Amino acid sequence: MEQRIENIRDFFIVDKKHHAYRQKQLDPLELTRTLEKEHLDDVERAYRRLEWVLSHEQPVVFSDEQITFVRTVCEVPEIFSEREWDTIRQKHRIHEQGKVSNINCGYMSLIDIGTAGKRKEILTARKTYEARHDKQKVAYLDVLLKVLASMEHFSDRYREAAQKAGNTIVEESLSVIPRKKPETMLQALQFFRLIHYCLWASFNYHNTIGRFDQYMYPYYKNDIDAGVLDEHGALMLLEEFFISFNKDSDLYPGMQQGDNGQSIVLGGVDEHGADAFNDLSKLCMKASLELKLIDPKVNLRVHKDTPLALYELGTQMTKQGLGFPQYSNDDVVIPALKRWGYEHKDASNYVVAACWEFIIPEVAMDIVNIDALSFLQCVMDAIETLDDCDTFEQFAKEVRKRLRVRVAQICANTNGIYMEPAPLMSILMNGCIVKAQDIRDGATYNNYGVHGTGLSSAADSLAAIKRYVFEERTVDKQRLLHALSTDFADDAQLLAMLRYDAPKMGNDDDFVDDLATQLLDWFAEAMEGYRNDRGGIFRAGTGSAMYYLWHADELGASPDGRRSKEAFACNFSPSLFARTKGPVSLIKSFSKAHLERVANGGPLTLELHDTMFRSPESIKKVASLVKTYMDLGGMQMQLNGVNRETMLSAQKYPDQYRNLIVRVWGWSGYFVELDKEYQDHIITRMELDM
Amino acid sequence: MKGLLFDIKELAVFDGPGIRTTVFLKGCPLRCSWCHNPEGIDPKPQLMVSYHSCISCGACVLACDTDANANLCTACGTCVPSCPLRLRRIAGQWWEASDLAKELLRNRTILEKNGGGITFSGGEPLLQYAFMLEVIKNLEGLHCAIETSGFASEDVFKTIVDAVDFVIMDLKVIDDAMHRNYCGQSNKPILRNLEYLKRSGVPFMIRIPMIPQVNDSEENLIATADLLGQAEHLVKVELLPYQKTAGAKYEMISEEYRPRFDVKREPNVYTHIFIDRNIVCSVG
Numbered sequence: 001m002e003q004r005i006e007n008i009r010d011f012f013i014v015d016k017k018h019h020a021y022r023q024k025q026l027d028p029l030e031l032t033r034t035l036e037k038e039h040l041d042d043v044e045r046a047y048r049r050l051e052w053v054l055s056h057e058q059p060v061v062f063s064d065e066q067i068t069f070v071r072t073v074c075e076v077p078e079i080f081s082e083r084e085w086d087t088i089r090q091k092h093r094i095h096e097q098g099k100v101s102n103i104n105c106g107y108m109s110l111i112d113i114g115t116a117g118k119r120k121e122i123l124t125a126r127k128t129y130e131a132r133h134d135k136q137k138v139a140y141l142d143v144l145l146k147v148l149a150s151m152e153h154f155s156d157r158y159r160e161a162a163q164k165a166g167n168t169i170v171e172e173s174l175s176v177i178p179r180k181k182p183e184t185m186l187q188a189l190q191f192f193r194l195i196h197y198c199l200w201a202s203f204n205y206h207n208t209i210g211r212f213d214q215y216m217y218p219y220y221k222n223d224i225d226a227g228v229l230d231e232h233g234a235l236m237l238l239e240e241f242f243i244s245f246n247k248d249s250d251l252y253p254g255m256q257q258g259d260n261g262q263s264i265v266l267g268g269v270d271e272h273g274a275d276a277f278n279d280l281s282k283l284c285m286k287a288s289l290e291l292k293l294i295d296p297k298v299n300l301r302v303h304k305d306t307p308l309a310l311y312e313l314g315t316q317m318t319k320q321g322l323g324f325p326q327y328s329n330d331d332v333v334i335p336a337l338k339r340w341g342y343e344h345k346d347a348s349n350y351v352v353a354a355c356w357e358f359i360i361p362e363v364a365m366d367i368v369n370i371d372a373l374s375f376l377q378c379v380m381d382a383i384e385t386l387d388d389c390d391t392f393e394q395f396a397k398e399v400r401k402r403l404r405v406r407v408a409q410i411c412a413n414t415n416g417i418y419m420e421p422a423p424l425m426s427i428l429m430n431g432c433i434v435k436a437q438d439i440r441d442g443a444t445y446n447n448y449g450v451h452g453t454g455l456s457s458a459a460d461s462l463a464a465i466k467r468y469v470f471e472e473r474t475v476d477k478q479r480l481l482h483a484l485s486t487d488f489a490d491d492a493q494l495l496a497m498l499r500y501d502a503p504k505m506g507n508d509d510d511f512v513d514d515l516a517t518q519l520l521d522w523f524a525e526a527m528e529g530y531r532n533d534r535g536g537i538f539r540a541g542t543g544s545a546m547y548y549l550w551h552a553d554e555l556g557a558s559p560d561g562r563r564s565k566e567a568f569a570c571n572f573s574p575s576l577f578a579r580t581k582g583p584v585s586l587i588k589s590f591s592k593a594h595l596e597r598v599a600n601g602g603p604l605t606l607e608l609h610d611t612m613f614r615s616p617e618s619i620k621k622v623a624s625l626v627k628t629y630m631d632l633g634g635m636q637m638q639l640n641g642v643n644r645e646t647m648l649s650a651q652k653y654p655d656q657y658r659n660l661i662v663r664v665w666g667w668s669g670y671f672v673e674l675d676k677e678y679q680d681h682i683i684t685r686m687e688l689d690m
Numbered sequence: 691m692k693g694l695l696f697d698i699k700e701l702a703v704f705d706g707p708g709i710r711t712t713v714f715l716k717g718c719p720l721r722c723s724w725c726h727n728p729e730g731i732d733p734k735p736q737l738m739v740s741y742h743s744c745i746s747c748g749a750c751v752l753a754c755d756t757d758a759n760a761n762l763c764t765a766c767g768t769c770v771p772s773c774p775l776r777l778r779r780i781a782g783q784w785w786e787a788s789d790l791a792k793e794l795l796r797n798r799t800i801l802e803k804n805g806g807g808i809t810f811s812g813g814e815p816l817l818q819y820a821f822m823l824e825v826i827k828n829l830e831g832l833h834c835a836i837e838t839s840g841f842a843s844e845d846v847f848k849t850i851v852d853a854v855d856f857v858i859m860d861l862k863v864i865d866d867a868m869h870r871n872y873c874g875q876s877n878k879p880i881l882r883n884l885e886y887l888k889r890s891g892v893p894f895m896i897r898i899p900m901i902p903q904v905n906d907s908e909e910n911l912i913a914t915a916d917l918l919g920q921a922e923h924l925v926k927v928e929l930l931p932y933q934k935t936a937g938a939k940y941e942m943i944s945e946e947y948r949p950r951f952d953v954k955r956e957p958n959v960y961t962h963i964f965i966d967r968n969i970v971c972s973v974g
Contacts, residue, residue: 492749492774500776508796582700584709584797615972618703624804625701625709631803654743673740673777678938 028077092418105428206261261354268301336599368449375458460560499561506574541600693821708806721874735782791828807833
């Protein structure tokens with residue numbers, strides 16, 4: 001890494017020196033109170049919020065930087081008071097924070113024409129609505145014009161600050177953008193940073209980056225051809241740009257620190273099926289590898305013709321222990337999206353939302369995480385009928401009914417969603433200007449995604465019931481029901497048998513894997529036929545988000561030997577106490593289901609010990625494993641080089657980490673089975689490795 | 691024919707080319723002072739217990755039929771399912787050769803597609819050479835490798851080397867007195883078998899565990915390199931520095947780890963001795 005980049009990284013990331021400029025005395029409630037008093041409509045309020053943040057910003061330009069903008073306003077104000085929110089909640093469902101979030105906007109639709117070009121577009125639409133005397137539409141478009149003006153004014157203040165700081169590079173960039181189309185890649189990146197900054201300042205969140213290597217490529221190519229940049233120069237630029245995603249990220253909303261949705265998507269096929277991985281994609285990988293920062297989070301799109309070399313590059317990234325790249329398989333995802341009614345062109349252009357959900361840039365206002373189905377809950381809903389069932393098939397039918405009830409409830413509960421207007425986001429989304437309609441009111445696609453949690457626990461539970469209650473008849477129904485209702489308090493033997501000896505998903509055992517396939521099929525089938533009140537469909541998925549803890553916390557003991565409140569596995573993975581034969585059997589198990597029916601998103605999550613990443617040869621083998629999963633028809637995968645934190649947690653909660661494998665020397669063992677001194681030794685070793 | 695296994699490991703990335711499954715055969719004629727797989731030594735099934743997590747509930751004692759103490763354990767396995775935490779297991783499962791082959795072939799497509807196959811390790815797999823041969827026969831041409839100390843009769847060694855596609859062989863120490871002292875056997879059969887391996891035409895790799903002050907001297911490595919000479923099919927030499935975790939499993943089989951060398955010393959790792967002689971060498 002170049003010294004200049006290292007200095008920038010140290011300044012912002014290691015030493016966080018820019019925090020000194022943050023304005024701690026500002027009161028965001030002041031604006032909220034004003035807005036409430038003035039009884040403004042929500043569109044106007046949304047504009048006033050952005051304007052409030054931008055006008056309170058105090059431009060800080062550092063002498064060393066080429067890409068500027070840093071937050072000094074710590075908190076973005078709410079546009080409604082708590083009392084007003086209560087009123088809204090009485091009539092509406094509020095998803096998460098009630099803001100437009102977790103979609104992918106068209107940055108280039110603004111960058112390529114500048115605010116001047118965009119203003120023309122808005123004025124054209126305005127004329128049309130003026131002629132129709134549609135005051136409301138005209139008023140909406142006026143707000144969009146004000147948003148552009150605010151951005152320009154804000155940018156101008158930064159330009160002046162750059163001039164004062166003697167930073168001629170930033171000053172020059174800001175004298176071209178945002179009004180005009182950028183002349184260089186540097187200016188295009190600076191423009192992107194401005195837009196992204198303003199989206200966060202608008203209280204939009206999970207502002208995904210999307211197919212950056214595709215849409216930024218013309219600027220890259222132009223600079224390379226014109227000799228403005230060489231590859232090394234481009235890498236430096238990208239690195240500085242990537243650092244910018246980490247400057248203010250502690251101020252972004254999210255469930256956990258780091259859960260900020262800054263996903264970048266690299267590679268994949270274009271709409272003609274040709275591989276679109278280009279020189280810029282490669283440089284992005286390199287920048288991420290060198291920086292070792294958690295943002296942007298890299299998603300790699302792969303397909304049947306993706307060379308092993310790219311998986312190897314990805315595996316080198318995994319080795320850093322950051323938990324990405326995440327891989328998604330075009331050969332499964334694109335047909336799945338088309339099956340759900342997405343146009344071929346749109347499906348081919350899919351990107352990854354904050355976590356793993358597949359979304360379409362510019363044309364979709366999908367809410368991909370509207371709710372979650374707990375598979376294990378469905379099994380437990382049916383457990384009271386066990387006594388009346390003579391065959392496993394009868395019981396399975398009862399489970400399916402309960403699942404359909406839950407799905408019906410989930411779908412019905414999505415009606416009447418209220419979201420705050422998002423004028424800047426609307427400027428960046430296809431059709432909003434022409435229709436003079438805010439993106440919160442919908443786009444071409446308005447589908448809702450529903451996660452599916454606890455799949456492995458549910459499949460394991462069904463397998464245990466099938467084997468022990470109905471086939472072998474070694475466990476009496478009453479004994480099982482009693483044990484479940486008492487959390488196995490007086491039946492340790494049954495607990496151990498169900499927990500450790502019963503068939504578990506992840507061992508390439510059709511007996512249990514087929515039950516998982518069945519559950520997923522039921523989920524997909526139950527959702528087909530429902531429509532949401534925005535005209536969209538419901539998409540079933542295999543992701544869990546935080547529900548794997550929430551749902552588990554609501555549930556008592558289950559027939560897979562899971563005790564009350566014990567967590568589910570995360571996403572699409574074996575249960576936490578399933579001991580699997582190994583990664584090969586595991587990827588086979590998790591490629592059996594009809595994943596094209598449950599493609600909302602949700603990866604197989606694989607943990608490998610970091611020594612597996614030791615040599616170029618072993619990295620190639622791990623890469624082969626990932627490629628093999630995709631070749632088998634896997635949809636999505638994330639893998640972790642297991643790190644120290646996991647080990648420490650495993651020491652505290654050994655029972656939750658029973659399948660955690662560590663390579664000790666020439667052999668692999670279960671971490672929790674090692675004596676403490678050896679555990680400590682490995683932890684120490686990992687500290688050294690990192 | 692039946693063979694005794696103490697583990698089957700998927701995605702063994704350090705045991706030969708490609709993605710491999712490694713089969714660990716139980717029983718070893720050597721007694722290396724640094725052995726990290728002690729449950730692989732005894733050619734009989736034996737009880738293994740993770741005492742570390744034991745809550746002393748007593749269920750295993752109640753389940754034991756023999757009325758004996760732990761020293762007289764017959765590894766009958768009765769206590770295994772009695773433990774509510776499943777901390778007990780029998781290291782050593784008897785497998786019919788054809789069944790084992792069938793189990794291994796389940797992943798055949800994946801192993802072959804990724805340039806891999808099966809590796810037989812141990813213990814010392816040559817102790818069960820007849821079983822191994824039968825498994826190999828049943829593997830229908832799937833790529834097979836063996837990881838061996840080379841301690842076996844000439845006939846046995848030749849038979850197996852001729853039946854596999856790749857050999858990983860240990861060369862612990864060249865001085866015979868040192869070898870007897872630290873590995874419990876003379877290395878004469880090993881060095882004799884090495885000569886056969888060199889002219890067999892089968893690609894092979896040499897592994898040397900680097901044990902401080904036992905075999906990490908320049909003298910020993912030069913002697914090793916000289917022995918290997920310019921063997922045509924030698925793929926590479928891998929030096930494995932001793933790791934302090936080697937003793938982790940002894941307590942589990944109720945034994946004590948008693949290394950007869952200074953475990954606190956860092957071993958020398960002289961890759962240059964091999965590289966200078968045009969032998970590919972890396973640290974594993």
